[in-house]
C-alpha cells in the first residue's frame with residue numbers, strides 16, 4: 225500500500241454531503257479527506273465535525289497552500305468552478321470538479337491549458353457515466369450494435385423540480401438554468417455513448433415560462449423570484465461534422481407528467497433508449513425488441529466516479545472524463561444559449 229492520497233474538498237454543500245463523502249471518498253481505500261473549505265464557516269465545520277475532517281477553511285486559497293493535499297474535489301456553485309480550478313492547478317493539485325465544469329468554451333480552454341501546464345489531472349464529475357445502465361449501454365454500442373448514430377433525442381425535463389438555492393438560480397453564481405444544470409448530464413452521457421462526434425452548428429431557444437410566477441408549485445419549496453435570472457426551459461438542435469443531428473430539451477418547470485431524464489439514439493442497425501436499455505432493431509424483415517441489462521455489482525455512481533478519479537491519479541492514467549470531451553458538451557450548451565440570444569444558428573469552432 226502506497227502513501228495515502230490526501231484530498232481537499234472545496235465547497236461543502238448538498239452534493240458533497242449527499243454523494244461525495246459517504247458513500248464517496250470515505251469508501252475509497254488509501255484516500256483521506258484532509259481538509260474542507262466553504263465560504264460559510266458553519267457549513268464547513270459541520271461537515272468536518274460529522275465526518276472527522278481535521279482542517280477547515282473559508283478561503284480555498286488557504287486550503288491550497290497545504291503541501292500535503294494531492295487533489296481537490298470542487299463542488300461550489302458553477303461560476304466558482306473556473307477560479308477554483310485555476311487556483312488548484314497553480315498550486316499543483318489534481319482536480320475533480322462538479323458539472324458543468326464551466327459555462328463557456330473560453331473557460332474550459334483556460335482550464336485545459338492550466339492542467340497541461342501543471343501536468344495534473346482534470347476530471348469532470350459526470351457521475352451518470354458510472355451508472356450500471358450507462359456502462360452496459362456503452363459496451364453494447366462499442367460492440368457495433370447501433371451501426372452509426374444518425375440522430376439523438378436528449379431530454380432532461382422536469383415538471384416542478386426547480387433547485388431553490390441561489391447557487392442555481394442567480395446567474396452570477398450558476399451561469400445558466402436547467403440546460404447547464406441537468407441538460408449537461410443527459411447530453412454528456414449521450415455524447416459518450418455516441419463516441420463524441422464533433423458538433424459544428426447549433427440553434428436553440430431559452431425562455432422563462434413559469435419561474436417568475438406562482439402557477440407551478442416547486443417540489444423543493446419556494447425560490448426568490450427576483451433573484452431568478454436564468455432560463456426555466458431550453459431547447460436546442462445540433463449538427464455534427466459526421467452528418468448526425470441531435471435535439472436537446474431541458475426544463476425545471478413545465479406541464480408534463482413527471483420527470484423525463486433520458487435519451488434515444490437512432491442508429492442504422494438499431495435504436496436504443498437510456499437509461500432503460502431498451503433497443504429496437506430488425507433482422508431478416510422481422511422486428512426485434514431487446515433489453516440491455518445494467519452492469520451489476522457497482523458502487524453508487526458518484527462513488528464509482530470518485531474511485532475512478534483516485535485510481536487515475538494514483539496510477540498516472542488519463543482522466544476518466546477528459547476535458548476534451550467536456551469541451552464539446554459545453555460548446556453545445558453555450559451554443560444553445562448564444563443562438564437564443566442572437567436569434568440565429570451559431571457555428572462552433574472546435575478542435
Ligand SMILES: NC(=O)c1ccc[n+]([C@@H]2O[C@H](COP(=O)([O-])OP(=O)(O)OC[C@H]3O[C@@H](n4cnc5c(N)ncnc54)[C@H](O)[C@@H]3O)[C@@H](O)[C@H]2O)c1
Nearest residue numbers: 235236237238239262263264299300301302322323389391
Ligand atoms: N452531479 C450531481 O448529481 C450534482 C448534483 C447537485 C449539484 N451538483 C453540482 O455541484 C455543485 C454544488 O452544488 P450543491 O447542490 O452542492 O450546491 P449547494 O448550494 O448545496 O452547495 C454549494 C456550496 O458551495 C459553497 N461555496 C460558494 N462559494 C464558495 C467559494 N468561493 N469557496 C468555497 N465554497 C463556496 C456554498 O457556501 C455552499 O455550501 C454545482 O456545480 C452543481 O451543479 C452536481
